[in-house]
Amino acid sequence: MYRYDEFDRDFVSARVAEFADQVDRRLAGQITEDQFRPLRLMNGVYLQLHAYMLRVAIPYGTLNARQMRMLAHIARTYDKGYGHFTTRQNIQYNWPALSDMPAILADLASVEMHAIQTSGNCIRNVTADHFAGAAADEVADPRPYAEILRQWSSVHPEFSYLPRKFKIAVTGADRDRAAIQVHDIGLHLKKDGAGRLGFAVYVGGGQGRTPIIAKKIRDFLPEEHLLSYTTAIMRVYNLHGRRDNKYKARIKILVHETGTDEFARQVEAEWSSLKDGQLTLPAADIRAIEAYFAPPPLVARPEGDEALMLARLDSRSFSEWLDQNVVTHRNPDYAAVTISLKGIGDAPGDATDEQMDGVADLAERYAFDEIRVSHEQNLILPHVARADLEAVYDELVRIGLATANANLITDIIACPGLDYCALANARSIPVAQEISKRFAALDRQRDIGELKLKISGCINACGHHHVGHIGILGVEKKGAELYQITLGGSGDENTSIGEIIGRGFGPEEITDAIETIVETYLALRNAPTERFIDAYRRLGPQPFKEALYVGEVRAA
Amino acid sequence: MKVLTANRLIDGEAVWYSADGWRETLEGAEIAADKDGEARLEAIGAAAFAADQVLDVAIIDVALIDGAIVPTRLRERIRAAGPTNRNDLGKQARPHAVQAA
Ligand code: SF4
Numbered sequence: 001m002y003r004y005d006e007f008d009r010d011f012v013s014a015r016v017a018e019f020a021d022q023v024d025r026r027l028a029g030q031i032t033e034d035q036f037r038p039l040r041l042m043n044g045v046y047l048q049l050h051a052y053m054l055r056v057a058i059p060y061g062t063l064n065a066r067q068m069r070m071l072a073h074i075a076r077t078y079d080k081g082y083g084h085f086t087t088r089q090n091i092q093y094n095w096p097a098l099s100d101m102p103a104i105l106a107d108l109a110s111v112e113m114h115a116i117q118t119s120g121n122c123i124r125n126v127t128a129d130h131f132a133g134a135a136a137d138e139v140a141d142p143r144p145y146a147e148i149l150r151q152w153s154s155v156h157p158e159f160s161y162l163p164r165k166f167k168i169a170v171t172g173a174d175r176d177r178a179a180i181q182v183h184d185i186g187l188h189l190k191k192d193g194a195g196r197l198g199f200a201v202y203v204g205g206g207q208g209r210t211p212i213i214a215k216k217i218r219d220f221l222p223e224e225h226l227l228s229y230t231t232a233i234m235r236v237y238n239l240h241g242r243r244d245n246k247y248k249a250r251i252k253i254l255v256h257e258t259g260t261d262e263f264a265r266q267v268e269a270e271w272s273s274l275k276d277g278q279l280t281l282p283a284a285d286i287r288a289i290e291a292y293f294a295p296p297p298l299v300a301r302p303e304g305d306e307a308l309m310l311a312r313l314d315s316r317s318f319s320e321w322l323d324q325n326v327v328t329h330r331n332p333d334y335a336a337v338t339i340s341l342k343g344i345g346d347a348p349g350d351a352t353d354e355q356m357d358g359v360a361d362l363a364e365r366y367a368f369d370e371i372r373v374s375h376e377q378n379l380i381l382p383h384v385a386r387a388d389l390e391a392v393y394d395e396l397v398r399i400g401l402a403t404a405n406a407n408l409i410t411d412i413i414a415c416p417g418l419d420y421c422a423l424a425n426a427r428s429i430p431v432a433q434e435i436s437k438r439f440a441a442l443d444r445q446r447d448i449g450e451l452k453l454k455i456s457g458c459i460n461a462c463g464h465h466h467v468g469h470i471g472i473l474g475v476e477k478k479g480a481e482l483y484q485i486t487l488g489g490s491g492d493e494n495t496s497i498g499e500i501i502g503r504g505f506g507p508e509e510i511t512d513a514i515e516t517i518v519e520t521y522l523a524l525r526n527a528p529t530e531r532f533i534d535a536y537r538r539l540g541p542q543p544f545k546e547a548l549y550v551g552e553v554r555a556a
Numbered sequence: 557m558k559v560l561t562a563n564r565l566i567d568g569e570a571v572w573y574s575a576d577g578w579r580e581t582l583e584g585a586e587i588a589a590d591k592d593g594e595a596r597l598e599a600i601g602a603a604a605f606a607a608d609q610v611l612d613v614a615i616i617d618v619a620l621i622d623g624a625i626v627p628t629r630l631r632e633r634i635r636a637a638g639p640t641n642r643n644d645l646g647k648q649a650r651p652h653a654v655q656a657a
Contacts, residue, residue, distance in 0.1 A: 027566060029608040047612055049635045050646055051568035080645060095645075097567035347641055418631060419639035422612075427634075429641045479629060 001062050001370065002147050002292045004112045011154075012109045015116060019043045020102035027099060040098075042122075043105065044115025048422050051095045055118040056108060060128035060146040060170075061089030061373040063113075065360035068371055070111040072356035078104050083356070085341060085349040087413060087464055088167075089127050089373045090118060094420055116154065121162045123153035123234075127169045129177045130374035133295060134336045134382035136328045140197055142172035142189045144290040145226060148281065152227050159234050163241035164249035166234075167206075179375060179491035181205045181214045182467055184251045185233060190220070198222040203233060203263070204255030207461035211497045212252040217264040223286060225271075228279035232271035236263065296368035296383055301333040304386025311390040318393050320442060321404035326389060335386050337367075338406040339379040339396060344440045347429045348414040349377030351401075358399035366392050375464075377413055378406065408445040409453055409518070410436040413464055417457025417474060418481075424457035426474025426481035427507075431455055434511045439518075448518055451532045452490070467491035469533045470517060471498040472510065483510040487517070487544060488536045501541055502549055513548055520547040557618050559585040559625065560597040561635070562610035570635045570647070571610065573600060578610065581647050582625055582636040587618065 004012070019039070026036045040046075044055040056071070063071075071091055075083045078100045079093045086092055096104060108114055117124055126146040133141040149168055153159060159166070169183040180186025186202035199221045205214025221229050233251075240258070242248045255263045312319040325338040339359060341349050351359075359379055363371045366388045372380035379401075384392055396402035405411045412435065415421065417428030432455055439445055454468030458475075465471030471486035482504040489498030505513045518532075520543055525535045536544075559582070560573035571578040572585035579585070588594040594615060601613035617628035627633050638646015 026608070032608070033565075033605070033611050047563055047568055049631070050570055050638065051563070095568075099566050418634060419641055424631070427630075427640060429639070433641060481630065 001064060002059070002289070008112070012112075012114050012116075015043075015114065016102065016105045016109050019105060023098060023102055038120070040101075041119040042116070043101070044118035045098070045101055046119065046422075048094065048416075048420050049418075050420065052098055052101075053420070054093045054096050054101065054104060054115060055086070056091050056093070056113060056115050057118050057125045058090050058113075058373050059150050060126055060132070060143050061130055061375070062128075062132075062143060063371050063373070064369045065364040065371070067111045067113055068356050068360040068363065070107060070113065072353040072360070074104055074107060075356065076353040082350050082352045084347075084416060085351065085373050085377050085379070087375050087377060087415070087462060088118075088125055089130070089375055090125055091373070092416075094416075119165075120160075121164050121166075122160050123149075123156065123162075123166045123168065126150050126153070127167070127178055127183075127375060129171045129173060130372040130376075130378075130380045131177060131327070131336050131382060132172060132372075133293060134329050134334075135173050135177075136330045137175055138173045138330065139190050140172050141290070141293050142170040142178075142187070143293050144286065145187065145189065145199075145223070146170050147289055147292070148226065148286070149230065152230075159238065162234075162238055163243045164246070164251075166237075166251070168230075174493060176491075176493040176495075177374075179464070179467065179495070181493075181495035182207055182211070182464075182491055183214065185230065186214050187226075192220050192222075196222055199226065201229065201233075203267075204252040204260075205495075206250050206252040207464060207466045208250070209247055209459045210250075210253065211461070211466040212256060213495050213497065214252075215255060215260040215263075217260065217267060224281045224283065225275065226281060228274040228277065229267075229271055231279055232267045232274055235270050236266045240266075296370070298331045298334055298383065301385040301387045304333055304389070307387045308389060317402075317404070318390060320446075321393055321402055322389065324404040324408065324446070325406045329383065333386055335384055335389060337381040337384050337389070337392060338374070339381065339401050340403040340405055340411060341378050341401070342405055342411050342436065343400060343403045344405075344410060345433050345437045348412050348432050351379070355399050355401055358395065359401070362392055362395055376411065378411070404442060405445060407450045407452070409439045409448055409451040410445060411452075412436060413452075413454040413468070415456050415463035417455070417463075421457060423460060424474065425459075425476040426457050426483065428455045428457040428463055428472075428474060431472060431474070431483065431507070431510055435514055438511050438515060447528070448522065449528065449531055451518075453514070454489075464491060465489070466497050467495065468498060469531075469536070470514065472514075475504065477504070481507050483507070483513075485510075485513060485517070485548075487541060488533065490533055496537075499541060502545055502552075516547050517544055520544055557620065558588045558594050558597065558615045559618050559627075560588075560601050560613070561585075561616055561632070562601060562604065562613040564610055565608055572636075573597065573604075578604070581650070582627070585618075585625055587620075587625065588615070 171178040172189040188200040201218040202214035367381040414428040414432040418424035455472040456463035467489040484504040486498030637648040
């Protein structure tokens, strides 16, 4: 993985010292909250309902054991013994004191981490496929490009005061596991006919109040033009993006209002003055960054097949976990493991300090010191020898992280919602917990098959409800929580935005409503292999409406 | 009926204003029963903000139920108690506090 050079190190420690001084001055009353607020936000410090919240960047979701142990240490020392992994592949701490922030950031800096640009109207953490470098279907590892974008965008003077926040996602496979079409810029790394690497460029996707699917404005951008072309997009946005209305300030609105063709024309025009200039990436530089992401030494471990066959016979629960949470690696002796942070009845994405330490140990012992955070709020060990899977599983059982539910209905994405978030309208976590308990039986979950259920506590959509096969949005109506259901959303290469199915449900009704939807699907799917999303696309909303609003639909 | 609430600057802790100053629990908060009382609380909140003691100052609606102060909005009940999914966190983890929902 990427290692800081001297420049990175100096930059991050200078930033820690600067923020420490700002915190001191704030606590001494030398600067006002109005002056301090933008400064703390630039360093990832928010104020939530109960306390401050610190959001720590995990670049493209990649970290090593030492870093994971530091995240555990911070949870234990300055927080309440846990952290929350987010849909942005970051981690949030819910209880740190402002007075401890300098010490926390110094601890983070000691393991090459920080909280810079995790807030504010700048280019945020660049996200990537969590199976990058391991996926069997990958053209190339997208992370070197994410790292190049990270370096280029860090405190970029021209792009630190954009009309609104800006999110870039990169995938290196046709199967999109990074939801690139709901990002401000989505990059699909691929090869052209001549075998050169480059990107299909998508712009103007996003969720929130106005969900829009990104538009492809270039089918193939050769890799050396990554920064010049991205700069051209940013310039058009920075110039024309709306600053008069927060709700219309994202690039998706600009692309929508300008029209895709005209927007693309403006980008090309801007690019013509940048192309082949100093932003062109020399091949040697790309390859140098790539070297940081060189695959680990995957020695042959052919004994895996037999070991797994025997272990399967031995333990049904291991076998189920293997089927559900382990995916093919590009090396047949290895596998990529999803560590579910969605234990039945648990808060999605939360992990205790001990669990983080346990995952760090596993990564060191069995996974070449690599861990990923997925945007689905799980952890990944990307490179595990198949022969070691049983040992990994046993240890996961010991630390309570062996739930075999990846991609099933209890693998729920949920934002913190009203239990923590100052912007929330309704709670998300208890809804996730109740649904998880209702569908706890693994046989039933597996019978239902792949089902992405996503919950947000307000229209900001941090819980990605718009792209859930089943999405749940919490709203406040007459002082009470109400949950609106959307169906048919999807955040992959066939991205779609879910449609609101009808009137909302109260907290005591929502789990029943979800069960009704699931039962309707089970009754109507044409084969067990027809996934929920495929059945919904075939059937449309009507049968689900009829089941949910018995007697109401025809009358309405 | 209203009470004055905020988060403390140094650690972000949710606090409520009472006759003997800012306290970490809602219990015993000073209640404004009329416009004058509200104006007084508002002035106290503004002064505390200006003095860099607290931030996110707000006057919130409450009711008295069996002698206990209960905020009208769920958001404020959660602030006063802690996350509803973890009763080992927030004020509810302390002795004598109630849960939000
Ligand atoms: S979706 Fe809304 S409630 Fe949930 S974390 Fe985002 S801002 Fe908070």
